[in-house]
Amino acid sequence: MGAFSYFPQTEEDIRIMLERIGVSSLDDLYADVPADFIYKGEYDLPSAMSEQQVRDFFEGLAAKNTRLKVFVGQGAYDHYVPSVIPYITSRSEFLTAYTPYQCEISQGTLRYIFEWQTMICRLTGLDCANASMYDGPTAAAEAVRMCVASTKKRNSVIVSARLLPHVIETIRTYAKYAGINVVVTDKVAEEVAEGVLDLAGVIVPSINRFGIIESHLGLADLVHEKGALLVEYCDPSALAVVKTPAEWGADIAVGDGQSLGIPLCFGGPYVGFMACKEALMRKLPGRIVGQTTDASGKRCYVLTLQAREQHIRREKATSNICSNESLMALWCTVYLSLMGPEGMRKLNALCYEGAHYLHDALLATGKFESVFEGEFLKEFCLKPKCDVWKLQQALLDAGFFAGLQTEDGYVTFCVTEKHSREELDQIVEIVKSVK
Template sequence: MNHRYFPHTEEDKRIMLKKCGVDTIDALFADIPEQLRLSRPYALGAQMSEVEVRSFFRRLADNCRSLACFAGNGHYDRYTPAVVQSMIARSEFLTSYTPYQPEISQGTLQYIFEYQTMIARLTGMEISNASLYDGATATAEAMILASGNSRKRPRVAYSSTLNSAVVETLSTYARYHGIDIVEIPEVDGVTSQEALNALLAEGTIGGVILPQPNKYGIIEDFTGVAEAIHNAGAMFIINSVAIDLATLRSPGEWGADIAVGDAQSLGIPLNFGGPYLGYMAAKKALMRKMPGRIVGATVDNQGQRTFVLTLQAREQHIRREKATSNICSNQGLMALFVTIYMSLMGDKGLKEVNATGAAAAHHLARELEATGKMKLTYPNHPFLNEFEMTTSIDTETIIDALAKVGILAGVATAPNKLLIAVTEMRTEEEINRYVETVKAL
């Protein structure tokens, strides 16, 4: 066969086999015991032309509903500037390897350095790593860091208001890694500070993970929390949706030791689950305990500014089982994505995105309450662009009715709870359609 990805002509193969001293390619596999050899072709169908591949994916995409997205729950439909998609498609970025050879990887290393700077500034922390897989795994990594930081305080506490997928993920990591995790209960939709203080008093908590905003979209008040946590010898970890930090008090301003979360909100398309980007920023004292790659500045032997992977002694390829984490990759290209996004948007753009989404979200919340079919579950707490409604109609009924008019109503977190997010992407017409449809139910 001659496939367009395989350059070997029959003549090429003959020359190469001769050099190898064998007559057939299969002779190169003579060392594999016969009973292990695959004796039939894969049951996968014959190769497709590009025309056929396109129609295959078109058929499947046609079998998905394209809906105006009012769902959030940690991931949001955000505006992506045309420049970002165009730049990240450059093959020098897209098809490059991990930058182990700095002399021919300055493009990658420099954007990671820019990324680290932007994430450190956005979170109000001193340093950032080169990115992690997603917000859930980043939070699990922070848990491991906090638990291992002190022999006397190996337990990690998290708020019950933390996003449920994040909680499930860190519970998995905790269960196998052997970390004793404990949930801090909530009162009226926010973390119970009384319960937190009682836990801290036990003297065995090494880290506390709190969400900002929380899983109901509520902005929690952490006044005095950092002091309480630090007095107990524990680390304060804040999990946030990255873009919200342009408007809300940053983890650094709250006195956190580690800031983690998902950075998908910085313009990355939803893509039915990814790729997204987990971020982790911290105080500089923790730099040698960070998981993942870190880029630093140095000079080359001509004195030019040069960027390199640094602090590698933390990593798996050197420390093996003693490494701070098993992480080998970062989300490279997605770090470039959000770096270009933040370059274009600047402080002003990020704040405007948040303000536009928040204004529309508050409008929608008022209008939906006015229908009498649903009300805010926690009306006494501030929110930005996401809020939870308690509905008098089954949420699945609401979701199906709105899907019929081209709208994804939100995320049903219970049969009568609907989590709704509004971003700058939602038009006045879509918001009106949402309200009118609910009214008619």
């Protein structure tokens, strides 16, 4: 096999290097590896492809996916992606950098993380935020750990059953191995009032999995009376218009930044966020960027409060997170910069408008019943009175992913600013035609 474009060494280079090292072959560099561990077979991989062959291969696979217009949310929202964002995030100074350990040549990364932390604080109303988490569900699971770590000798959490299913599952997974007692319930306030012993925290959705904006009036006081912390799981895009975790009195806010212009991309990469009240600052997991000055007094940014982190605390660490989702935090930061307060308000107004238009038109077909009281924004559930499978199939045939069935037997829809009135009318017509 000849040369390869990612390997710059010529045969002559290799000879020079081996000579300096004082060995006669590349295999000699593995003389310390027991001979039976050296893999002598042919690797069961395809033969090396040219760049064009690789492209053709993936185009072939891409053609096996069906492009659908997405009218489902459930934790992944099809918002419009402004063209500026991929342009900025693909700049290789951002894309190909490591974690900003060497702050003197990483001010770009550090600065946007500082901006992200600021924007997350402003969206949630809370005092401080970290540099990001893997995704919303893992941020929720880490928030549960944070509740346990921040309250003394308390080991139980109450988890709202109205959180998205994958959020609950991830919390359960993290809690299972950490020995945290998880109580999943539909009646959070009652459960808190009745008194789960050793209650460390309570986690509730800002907007629940049925799309309803929840009222948490009085909940924070109740939770605090029990000596526990309140965590809100939020859609950051909706926080532009929906009451903030701080306004409800929550101590910690988590969620997924995907709704801030990150493409659906089959579920990832997305980005989790976490914000908290100042008193909990030193309990935050993950990286945190702080502002300081250099010797000449220039304003600059560094990774800070590192005494919390795994590489310092090792087995005493309360979180093991190292790499996070920095580039996706840049994605959201650029998005929020472009949108500004007016863009975020208008975006939500468009979602509200479209979702309510579709909701009302679907109810008018007589094929659904309304099931939930309360305000909704872009996502809603209805109870179907028709054959759901036929309905979904008819929508799929017309190129729509809509009306996904939930585990309760409802169907869920989501409308964003991307969707036109014509598309909504088409969905309604298809629904009408389903026998």
